[in-house]
Amino acid sequence: MKAAYVLIYILQTERGSSPISELSLMRILDAALIVSGVAILAIYAVLSLSATFAGVHTIEVNATAGPRGLPCAQCHPYIRDELGAGPALTAHLRAANNTNYTTYLAAGGIAYNSTANESYNGAVQLRPVVYSVDFRDDTLGDNATYDEGDAAYFYNTTGNRTWEKALWSVTGGTFSPTGVTSRESLDLDSSGTVEAGEACLLCHGAEFFGIDGTHTKVVVRACDDDRCHGNANRTWNDYRLHGNESYLTVVSAGKHLSTPPGNYSVHETFYNRSSQNNSSYADGAPFGVTGGNAGPGGGYISQGHWTCLGCHTGVGAALNITQPTPFPHSNASASRQRYL
Numbered sequence: 150m151k152a153a154y155v156l157i158y159i160l161q162t163e164r165g166s167s168p169i170s171e172l173s174l175m176r177i178l179d180a181a182l183i184v185s186g187v188a189i190l191a192i193y194a195v196l197s198l199s200a201t202f203a204g205v206h207t208i209e210v211n212a213t214a215g216p217r218g219l220p221c222a223q224c225h226p227y228i229r230d231e232l233g234a235g236p237a238l239t240a241h242l243r244a245a246n247n248t249n250y251t252t253y254l255a256a257g258g259i260a261y262n263s264t265a266n267e268s269y270n271g272a273v274q275l276r277p278v279v280y281s282v283d284f285r286d287d288t289l290g291d292n293a294t295y296d297e298g299d300a301a302y303f304y305n306t307t308g309n310r311t312w313e314k315a316l317w318s319v320t321g322g323t324f325s326p327t328g329v330t331s332r333e334s335l336d337l338d339s340s341g342t343v344e345a346g347e348a349c350l351l352c353h354g355a356e357f358f359g360i361d362g363t364h365t366k367v368v369v370r371a372c373d374d375d376r377c378h379g380n381a382n383r384t385w386n387d388y389r390l391h392g393n394e395s396y397l398t399v400v401s402a403g404k405h406l407s408t409p410p411g412n413y414s415v416h417e418t419f420y421n422r423s424s425q426n427n428s429s430y431a432d433g434a435p436f437g438v439t440g441g442n443a444g445p446g447g448g449y450i451s452q453g454h455w456t457c458l459g460c461h462t463g464v465g466a467a468l469n470i471t472q473p474t475p476f477p478h479s480n481a482s483a484s485r486q487r488y489l
């Protein structure tokens with residue numbers, strides 16, 4: 150402490166200001182210590198106060214509730230209100246309320262078969278199965294193409310309607326049950342239905358996209374994600390999960406849009422050109438695989454989804470058009486002149 154006084158004393162003298170006595174220096178420093186002590190106490194008090202009223206002002210992800218503990222709509226009410234009407238919201242709410250679908254997302258699903266004939270624990274069974282991203286290079290149904298440890302999820306038809314994780318064993322030639330079961334739900338307030346404020350995580354929850362390491366567990370994915378509506382490279386969202394075959398077009402919109410002219414879409418140029426640009430949103434390699442809609446630079450998803458937004462968002466414009474005064478042709482002897 151003494152050294153500090155001396156240092157300040159020297160500094161003061163060197164800068165040419167009048168030297169102050171050591172006694173007054175001590176008083177100043179004592180006062181400074183008291184002030185900072187009070188400040189530290191105040192910070193502690195505020196922290197415990199905010200912990201008591203923790204909620205909307207806690208931006209850190211909650212350790213137990215995870216991203217589900219963040220009340221999105223409290224900070225982003227304009228987005229909830231934007232989503233608050235229209236067929237797109239209805240469709241996404243239907244998806245968010247489908248717990249087979251949310252489980253499929255969280256499991257890294259790429260395909261679903263309600264009547265899969267797979268060997269489970271040594272016996273061939275007719276069961277609904279979700280195949281995870283591990284099966285991306287395999288032929289589903291041909292277990293000679295499966296690799297050791299490939300994870301599939303078997304539906305528990307008799308018990309509590311959960312999905313059980315099972316791992317393929319090459320030597321056993323069967324899926325070995327792990328006992329780990331799940332059924333993901335976005336009904337955070339347990340009201341029985343997923344509302345608009347809860348649906349945010351369907352498109353923004355890191356857990357559904359197999360991405361770790363984001364601070365708040367909130368990420369931005371896009372319409373043309375592999376497991377949403379597909380893209381030029383992959384369509385991994387299985388229409389059979391949505392209970393109606395007409396959803397085939399819904400899950401593969403990105404595929405159709407990127408098909409060369411003459412087949413499906415005249416908007417292919419629009420989509421493929423915007424896919425050649427990176428967006429500002431990280432790709433993050435969902436479930437360890439680079440997204441099919443990753444931009445050319447790598448690391449980021451492309452701007453391809455802006456094509457979807459181009460047709461599927463309604464931007465209102467209020468036009469006030471002033472019509473020109475019509476020429477009446479009423480004066481037969483008007484002098485001849487050039488038009489401007």
Ligand code: HEC
Pocket residue numbers: 205206207208216217219220221222223224225349350353354367368369430
């Ligand atoms: C405590 C307030 C708060 C809460 C709660 C909150 N956010 Fe945010 N969020 C913010 C702020 C602040 C930003 C940064 C805004 C900016 O960059 O302009 C942000 C940014 C974002 C972004 C943009 C990220 C990007 O890379 O551009 C997304 C997506 C997002 N929030 C989604 C969510 C979702 C989903 C939830 C609920 C799980 C949520 N937020 C809850 C305050 C909040």
Ligand code: HEC
Pocket residue numbers: 221222225228229232241345346347348349350351352353369370371372428454
């Ligand atoms: C149907 C999927 C979907 C749902 C549901 C959804 N979002 Fe998004 N959100 C997106 C996409 C796609 C983008 C990126 C758009 C772009 O390229 O700018 C985005 C962007 C954002 C951004 C960053 C852009 C900005 O305006 O700052 C925020 C914040 C955000 N969403 C919050 C929310 C919140 C909060 C909810 C729930 C009330 C929600 N989102 C629901 C798909 C969705």
Ligand code: HEC
Pocket residue numbers: 236240372373378398399400402403406416454456457458459460461
């Ligand atoms: C050129 C304009 C255009 C583009 C670009 C476009 N769409 Fe569409 N989309 C439409 C039209 C038009 C419909 C039919 C609407 C109807 O029949 O009510 C449609 C229907 C859909 C539907 C089915 C809705 C339903 O309820 O059956 C989905 C899902 C969809 N589009 C998603 C996408 C996605 C994802 C992208 C981007 C990869 C995209 N669309 C790009 C114009 C477009």
